[in-house]
Amino acid sequence: MPRRTPKKLNSPESNLIWSPDTELVGLVFELLSEADVSIYPQYTIGLHAWFLDQVRSFSPELSAYLHDGESEKPFTISALDGEMVSSGREVQLKANTTYYWYVTALSSRVVQWLLQWVQNLPTQLNLRDAPLQIRSCQIAHPATTYAQLLNSEHGETVTLKFTSPTSFRRKGHHFPLPMPTNVFHSYLRRWNDFSGIPVEQEAFLFWVDENVLITRHQLTSAKVLAGKKGAVTGFTGAIEFGLTKEASKQPDFCKLFYALGKLAPYCGTGHKTTFGLGQTRLGWSSQVAPEVPDVQSLLARRVEELTDIFKAQRKRTGGDRAEETATKWATILARREMGESLQVVAQDLEMPYETVKTYVKLARRALKNPVSVPPSPTS
Incomplete structure (x- = not known):
């Protein structure tokens, strides 16, 4: 496990303190990639998982609530904000480049957990095989109440x-x-x-x-x-x-x-x-938002293309289940086509490996033989 960040991160300048009645706050993390590293296009899944793992390590009870609680999630996370380029089938982060990552909390319960967490942050955010150094953490959106x-x-x-x-x-x-x-x-x-x-x-x-x-x-x-x-x-x-x-x-x-x-x-x-x-x-800004790296757009288009194909094949069955299955097949097959291992895909989707393996076989068979679509196993 990475060392914890020295207390200097929480110096008076960082102002990582707010009152007990706070219900809303937004944080921004300054992250540094020390080397050129490649990350997979759907890396926000990894950011999401890392954050929830931090919650679980500090508060299993809060972790269970965030997984199984009310329909509206009391937090948000951003993608990485910084220079990224497509590199083959992956997205590349550049060495000695700063990236910014935003986390917000929408309920007093999560806000108070954040207050404890930022006093003892890890030194690294581990994004699969891309360790990012946590250089600082600051308040991005002021602590307040509804x-x-x-x-x-x-x-x-x-x-x-x-x-x-x-x-x-x-x-x-x-x-x-x-x-x-x-x-x-x-x-x-x-x-x-x-x-x-x-x-x-x-x-x-x-x-x-x-x-x-x-x-x-x-x-x-x-x-x-x-x-x-x-x-x-x-x-x-x-x-x-x-x-x-x-x-x-x-x-x-x-x-x-x-x-x-x-x-x-x-x-x-x-x-x-x-x-x-x-x-x-x-506020208003005429500045254009950063473009989505080409490989992310390419994968998104392929997922949508496959989803449309599988939905059309299943239109006679209809319903939410048919659409959900078509989306799963499309996501798994597209990511496999991009070179990702089925083990990683299964982990990201929180599905059994054997089910993911079966789905990719069924999806490939459906592309070759679009007339007859076999039934899907229960995941």
């Missing part, structure tokens, strides 16, 4: 920038546009789960649909990998929301509108926020 967000001062608009691909689920499909109801529904779900100040969802979203305007936007789209399985088309860029004159007739909803905007950097936007998607910041 009540403070609700009662804080605000401007006339809510302006957000999406720094990593962002997408929503709508009618069983991915929806890569920041429509007001989708955006604020995303934030309201987290608010209602963790704030202790619940709001009637249907009434608020009706108000959003009637009164929230898009006053300007600058968006682009990209196809990306989505957590452990599948691919999505997501958007990055910036958007500004304003209110109609009639919105002020419901001042409590106006107040919540601005509070949810301030919640965005902590909770992220859309889905798969614990795997790096939906990273959100306040």
Whole structure:
């Protein structure tokens, strides 16, 4: 196990202290790659697993809650922010280059665990075969509470920038546009789960649909990998929301509108926020978000292509199970085609190795013989 970080990381300059009543906080880690190293395209799975392993090491009870608790996860993590290039079938991190990694907490329980953890951080973040040195940890989003967000001062608009691909689920499909109801529904779900100040969802979203305007936007789209399985088309860029004159007739909803905007950097936007998607910041930026490395886009396109093929073959059976199976087959086969071992894929997907081995055989057989698709074993 790596040595623990010297206390100098937690010097007064780092300000890694917050009050016991804190409910929200965001941290940024400065990581250093000491050599040129290659990581697999879906490396955010590794970041996710490393973080949860840290939780398990310090608090098995909290770890069980994060795995099995409520539907909304009380934390987010980002992908690595820094210079990356495609290297064959992998993504390469450059020697002596700094990368930044963001972690946020959305509930007092996770916030207080973070406070204990940062006092005794490991010196390395082990991303499979790519050890990254933890050089520093700082507060990125101030420690606060939901009540403070609700009662804080605000401007006339809510302006957000999406720094990593962002997408929503709508009618069983991915929806890569920041429509007001989708955006604020995303934030309201987290608010209602963790704030202790619940709001009637249907009434608020009706108000959003009637009164929230898009006053300007600058968006682009990209196809990306989505957590452990599948691919999505997501958007990055910036958007500004304003209110109609009639919105002020419901001042409590106006107040919540601005509070949810301030919640965005902590909770992220859309889905798969614990795997790096939906990273959100306040303010406008015309700067283009970093491009997804070619190998990640290539794998995402291949996963989507295979998913469509397997779903079409199974359309006569339909249902969520058929779609889930098609996505699993596509993810496993695409990653195997990219040269990854089935042992690693099984570990990432938290599936038995023999099941993954069977799935890749069935997927290959289905590509060769698309008319007859054999039944899938239970994973």
